Amino acid sequence: MLLSLNHIQFTHPHLYRAFSKLADGERHLNHIIELDRYWDRLKQPVQQVILPGERMPKEARISGEYDLVYAGGTLSLLHAAVMAGKHGRKVMIFDRQTPAKSTRDWNISRKELLNLSAIGLLTESEVDSVIVRRYKTGWVEFYQPDGHQKRLTMENVLDCAVDADKLLALAKEKVMAPASSTLFAATSFTCCYQFDDHIVVQVEDRQGNPFWYKANVLVDVMGILSPIAMQLNEGFPQTHVCPTVGTIASGFENVDFDTGEILASIGPADTSSGKGRQLIWEGFPAKGQQYITYLFFYDEADSPNDKSLLSLFETYFRTLPEYKKPGAGFMIHRPVYGIIPAYCHDGFNRTREIADNRIILFGDAASLASPLTFCGFGSMVRNLHHLTADLDRALSENNMSKKHLEQISAYEPNVASMANLMKYMCFNSATDEPNFVNDLMNEVMIVLDDLPQHYRQAMFRDEMKIEELAMVMLRLAWRYPKVLAVSWDKLGLQGSVGFFKNIVGWAISSVK
Numbered sequence: 001m002l003l004s005l006n007h008i009q010f011t012h013p014h015l016y017r018a019f020s021k022l023a024d025g026e027r028h029l030n031h032i033i034e035l036d037r038y039w040d041r042l043k044q045p046v047q048q049v050i051l052p053g054e055r056m057p058k059e060a061r062i063s064g065e066y067d068l069v070y071a072g073g074t075l076s077l078l079h080a081a082v083m084a085g086k087h088g089r090k091v092m093i094f095d096r097q098t099p100a101k102s103t104r105d106w107n108i109s110r111k112e113l114l115n116l117s118a119i120g121l122l123t124e125s126e127v128d129s130v131i132v133r134r135y136k137t138g139w140v141e142f143y144q145p146d147g148h149q150k151r152l153t154m155e156n157v158l159d160c161a162v163d164a165d166k167l168l169a170l171a172k173e174k175v176m177a178p179a180s181s182t183l184f185a186a187t188s189f190t191c192c193y194q195f196d197d198h199i200v201v202q203v204e205d206r207q208g209n210p211f212w213y214k215a216n217v218l219v220d221v222m223g224i225l226s227p228i229a230m231q232l233n234e235g236f237p238q239t240h241v242c243p244t245v246g247t248i249a250s251g252f253e254n255v256d257f258d259t260g261e262i263l264a265s266i267g268p269a270d271t272s273s274g275k276g277r278q279l280i281w282e283g284f285p286a287k288g289q290q291y292i293t294y295l296f297f298y299d300e301a302d303s304p305n306d307k308s309l310l311s312l313f314e315t316y317f318r319t320l321p322e323y324k325k326p327g328a329g330f331m332i333h334r335p336v337y338g339i340i341p342a343y344c345h346d347g348f349n350r351t352r353e354i355a356d357n358r359i360i361l362f363g364d365a366a367s368l369a370s371p372l373t374f375c376g377f378g379s380m381v382r383n384l385h386h387l388t389a390d391l392d393r394a395l396s397e398n399n400m401s402k403k404h405l406e407q408i409s410a411y412e413p414n415v416a417s418m419a420n421l422m423k424y425m426c427f428n429s430a431t432d433e434p435n436f437v438n439d440l441m442n443e444v445m446i447v448l449d450d451l452p453q454h455y456r457q458a459m460f461r462d463e464m465k466i467e468e469l470a471m472v473m474l475r476l477a478w479r480y481p482k483v484l485a486v487s488w489d490k491l492g493l494q495g496s497v498g499f500f501k502n503i504v505g506w507a508i509s510s511v512k
C-alpha cells in the first residue's frame, strides 16, 4: 500500500514540507520506505530465492529464452549494452521500478569515464554529453573547533558531474538496438530455479501475475536489496553501510561552481542516540545553476543507530542551512538517496559470496566497491571491460559453475584493504571523544598535504599502491601516535587480523 505524505507530517516535519513541494514527492517517499525495508530484512529469517529445478511449479510456462537475464535496471544497462552490442548476446533486463532511472547522480573524473568509449559502449562525444559540469578543483576538510582545519585540495578527482539518467538512457538505447533484447518495467524478481544446463527466473508484474524466463546466466544487479545476495551471504550481505541522502537544487547563496566539496564535516559527532554518528556533507556543482548536496555517515550494518533514510532526510532538511544557505529562490529539483553498501573481507582475498551456479552478482548486489571515495558506479566503469569479456568467454565455453563465475568480479585488493579505513570513521560514543573522527581525519589531511599531489589523487581515486598507503600510515603514526591505540578500539583482534590479511593479499597480488 502506498503511503501518503500526510503520514510523516508530524514525525518528519522538515521532510514533509520539502517533499510536499515536489510534484513526485509521494513517489520518492515510497521509494525511500522501500529502501528502508533493508534494515528489517537484516533481522528477519533469510528468504530462500535460489531453488533447485525440481521445485519449479508444474504449471510454469517459459515466456522467453535469453543468454543473460538481468534482475535490476541501473548499472546492469552498462553491462548489458556491451554484452548485447559488442558480444551479440541475447539479453533481457527487468526492474520493479523503471529501468534506466536512478535515484542518484554520479561524480567521476573524465579520464575514468573514457573507459566507456575505450570499450566501445559510447563514443567520446557521447561520453562528453553526459558530463554536465567539470570543476577546476576539489577539497576535503574535517571540522576543528578552533577553525584551523586543513583544507586538502586536489585536481582531477571526482571533478565531472554525470547526469546518471542521461547516461543510462544512452546505454538503454544501445541495449535495445538489437531486436533480440527485451526490457520490462514494473517487474519484480520472485525466485529462480537452477538446472544443470540453464536457469529459470520467476518474476511477477504489479498485479502479482507470475512469468518464467529461461537463461544461461541470471545476472543479479538488484542493488543493496538483492535477496540473492542475502541468501548467498546467509543474512549478512554487508558488514558496513553508508546511508546517504541529498538533493539536486538551485538557489543556494554563495556556492562556488568551480569547486567540488568532496568531503566536508562541519561539526563533531551527533551523539543524540545509539552509538552516535559522524555526519559528513558533500557539495557538487551540477548542470546550470543546479547544485548537489549530500549528507551521509559510515556505520556498521548491525549497529544500534537509527540508519533509516527517512530520519537522515529529516536531519538533512533541518540542518542544510548550516552547510549551504538556501536563498530566496531556493528550489529542489529532485531528491537523491540510497544505502551505499560496504563489505570488509576477512581473508587474503575476496570472502563475500558473489556467485552461484548460473548466477552472478554485479554492482551493489556484489558490494565490492569502496564506500570511502568511489562507489559502485566508479567500480563498474573501471571493471566493465573484464566483467563483460570474461562473462562472454564463460558463455562461449559453457562454463557457468559457481567456481568459474565467482572469478568474474570487480574485487580489487587495494580497494578491499582501503575499505578497512572506513572503520575509523564509524563513530562510537563508548570509546570516542565527540570530535574523534574529525581529529583523526584532519591529521590524515595534514599528512597527505605534505606528500606530493599524486598521493591524495591516488587515495581518492581508489588507485593507491601498497607502498603509498604504508607511507601515509607511517607518517600518520609519527604525527598522531594515538592512532595506534585507537586501532584496537576500531578494529579489535578480528578486524586487525582481517586488515592484515587484506594487506598481505594486496602485496601478493602486486607482485603477481
Ligand SMILES: Cc1cc2nc3c(=O)[nH]c(=O)nc-3n(C[C@H](O)[C@H](O)[C@H](O)COP(=O)(O)OP(=O)(O)OC[C@H]3O[C@@H](n4cnc5c(N)ncnc54)[C@H](O)[C@@H]3O)c2cc1C
Pocket: 071, 072, 073, 074, 075, 076, 094, 095, 096, 097, 098, 102, 103, 104, 105, 106, 107, 108, 187, 188, 189, 190, 221, 222, 223, 224, 225, 226, 244, 245, 246, 294, 336, 337, 338, 339, 340, 362, 363, 364, 365, 374, 375, 376, 377, 378, 379
Ligand atoms: C546519493 C548517492 C550518490 C552516489 N554517488 C556516487 C558517485 O558519485 N560515484 C560512484 O561511483 N557511485 C556513487 N554512488 C553509488 C552508486 O550510485 C551505486 O553503486 C550504483 O547505483 C549501484 O547500482 P546497482 O545497479 O548495482 O544498484 P541500484 O542502483 O540500487 O539499482 C538496483 C535496481 O534493482 C531494482 N530492484 C531491486 N530489487 C528488485 C527486485 N526484487 N526485482 C526487480 N528489480 C529490483 C531497483 O529498483 C533498482 O533499479 C552513489 C550512491 C548514492 C546513494
